[in-house]
Every structure is written in structure tokens, then in C-alpha cells.
Amino acid sequence: MRSSLAGCLMVAAMLAQPAYAGLFDDDEARRQVKDLSIQTNERVEVLSKAQIELANQIQMLREENAALRGEIETLTYELDATKKRQQDFYVDLDGRLRKFEGTSDGGDAGAVPGAPGEEEIPPAPRAGTPAGGERTRAQSGGGDPIAESREYEAALNHFRANKVKEAANAFEAFGKKYPDSTLAPSARYWLGNAYYTLHNCRKAIEVHKQVATKWPKHAKAPDSLLGVATCQQELGDTKSARATLESLVARYPSSAAAGTARQSLKK
Numbered sequence: 342m343r344s345s346l347a348g349c350l351m352v353a354a355m356l357a358q359p360a361y362a363g364l365f366d367d368d369e370a371r372r373q374v375k376d377l378s379i380q381t382n383e384r385v386e387v388l389s390k391a392q393i394e395l396a397n398q399i400q401m402l403r404e405e406n407a408a409l410r411g412e413i414e415t416l417t418y419e420l421d422a423t424k425k426r427q428q429d430f431y432v433d434l435d436g437r438l439r440k441f442e443g444t445s446d447g448g449d450a451g452a453v454p455g456a457p458g459e460e461e462i463p464p465a466p467r468a469g470t471p472a473g474g475e476r477t478r479a480q481s482g483g484g485d486p487i488a489e490s491r492e493y494e495a496a497l498n499h500f501r502a503n504k505v506k507e508a509a510n511a512f513e514a515f516g517k518k519y520p521d522s523t524l525a526p527s528a529r530y531w532l533g534n535a536y537y538t539l540h541n542c543r544k545a546i547e548v549h550k551q552v553a554t555k556w557p558k559h560a561k562a563p564d565s566l567l568g569v570a571t572c573q574q575e576l577g578d579t580k581s582a583r584a585t586l587e588s589l590v591a592r593y594p595s596s597a598a599a600g601t602a603r604q605s606l607k608k
Contacts, residue, residue, distance in 0.1 A: 486522075489515075493524045502530060509535035526556040533568050541552070542572035563589055563598035 496511030512532035516525060529552045536545035545568060552565035566589040573582035586602040593599050 489519050489522045489524055491520075492518070493528060496528065497531065500535060505535050509539065525557040526552055526561055529555075530561040530565055530568075533565060536570060537572060542576050545569075546572045557592075558562045563593035563596040566592075567598040567601060570605070 349410045351477045354464075367407075381527075473485075492511070492515055496508055496515055499508035499511055510533060512535060515528045516532065519525060522528075529548055533545045533548035533552065536542075536548060549565040549568040549572070552559065553562045553569070556562055566585055569587040570582045572587065573585060583606065586606050589596075589602045590606070
């Protein structure tokens with residue numbers, strides 16, 4: 342009986358080992374699952390915080406972008422308004438000078454008249470009456486002053502309407518077609534302004550210098566020198582710009598352009 346009892350105990354012990362091992366394996370698995378779950382939750386929480394932060398940054402960038410877009414639109418509007426005011430000033434000045442040229446047979450060609458006036462087509466030049474000491478096409482026996490005035494007005498209207506490229510082409514064509522016209526200096530002057538507006542300062546300097554050199558007694562000669570100095574300044578050639586301004590003051594001391602030049606020289 343003892344040996345039978347011992348045998349039964351041995352068999353029971355052998356059968357109990359797998360059950361204990363199975364119980365141990367289940368606890369370990371549960372612990373690992375729990376650890377994995379904790380790690381997963383931590384990672385999810387970190388990712389959630391990162392997503393929220395990224396969303397906040399995107400929203401901030403959108404708001405900054407909207408603000409910058411508004412500032413750009415405002416600056417664009419102000420720039421267009423400034424260009425329009427500048428063009429209106431040029432057109433008004435051109436009208437005054439052309440009235441002066443049409444009613445004066447002599448005097449200081451560099452002076453700018455003070456009486457305001459609207460831009461209008463100048464009267465046809467009288468034979469034997471050159472404006473600013475220039476030789477007219479009427480004197481040389483050719484040309485149509487009315488047609489010249491119309492083409493000049495058409496080019497000027499392009500500039501007035503902010504069609505600067507079309508204006509430049511029109512003034513360039515006018516200069517080639519009517520090189521001896523009394524409007525030729527004004528056409529070259531406006532061509533220089535058109536190139537300046539198109540950010541082609543080197544071409545603007547070339548054209549403005551032609552006005553000051555070829556028609557030194559014309560009313561637009563001092564303004565062209567001022568245009569040369571402005572372009573030289575924009576190109577970073579301050580030495581040449583100062584020399585041009587000093588030359589302008591010396592040659593045309595009573596002109597409005599000389600007054601502007603003096604103010605620039607003080608800076």
C-alpha cells in the first residue's frame with residue numbers, strides 16, 4: 342500500500358507541473374500585454390499632442406499669411422496711386438510747358454510757367470517762328486503739324502492710362518517719324534519717363550541725355566537732367582548723380598527742376 346501511495350503521489354506531482362507552468366505563462370503574457378498597452382497609450386498621447394501643436398502652427402501661419410496678403414494689397418494700391426499721381430503731375434506739367442511754348446516766342450526756355458492749365462493739342466506752329474530756337478518741319482517744307490499733335494496726344498494718352506509699354510513704343514515711333522518736330526523734345530522726354538517707369542534706368546538715362554544735349558534750350562531739358570540724376574541714384578552711382586544735379590543747378594538755376602536738385606544736394 343505504501344508503495345502504491347508513493348506511486349500515486351509521484352504521478353500527481355508530474356501532472357501538476359504543466360498546470361503550474363501554464364499558469365505562470367498566462368501571468369507573464371498579461372504583464373507584457375499590459376506593458377505594451379501602456380507604451381502604446383503613451384505614444385498615442387505624444388502623437389496627439391504633436392498633431393495639436395502642428396495644427397496650431399498651421400493656423401498661425403494661415404493668419405500670418407492672410408495679414409501679409411493684406412499688407413501686400415495695401416502696398417500695391419498705394420504704389421499704383423503714387424504712380425497715378427506722378428503721371429498726373431507729369432501730364433499737368435507737360436500741358437503747362439506746351440502752353441508756354443505755344444504762346445512764347447522767346448525768353449528763358451528753362452523756366453516753368455506757373456499758370457495751371459489742362460493738357461491740350463498745341464496750335465500749329467507758324468512758319469518762320471521756331472519754338473525754343475528749333476527748326477520746325479514747317480520751315481523745312483514738310484510734315485503735318487496736326488497729324489504730329491494727334492500722334493503725340495495718342496502716345497501721351499497711353500502714358501496717362503498707365504499703358505507704359507505702349508506709350509514707350511508710341512513715343513519711340515514718333516521720334517523716328519518726326520525727328521524735326523517741335524514736339525520731338527517732349528516726346529523724347531516722355532520716352533525717358535516711360536523707360537524709368539518700366540525700370541529700365543540705363544535706357545532712360547540715354548534718352549534723357551539726348552534731350553539735354555540736342556535741345557539744351559528746351560523747357561524739358563532741366564527736367565530731363567533731373568531724370569538722369571534720379572536714374573543714376575537708383576543705379577547706385579551717387580557720384581554721377583551729384584555731378585548731374587550740380588550741372589542742372591548751374592545751367593538752369595531758375596527752373597523748378599533746379600529747386601528740386603538743390604533739395605536733393607542738401608541730403
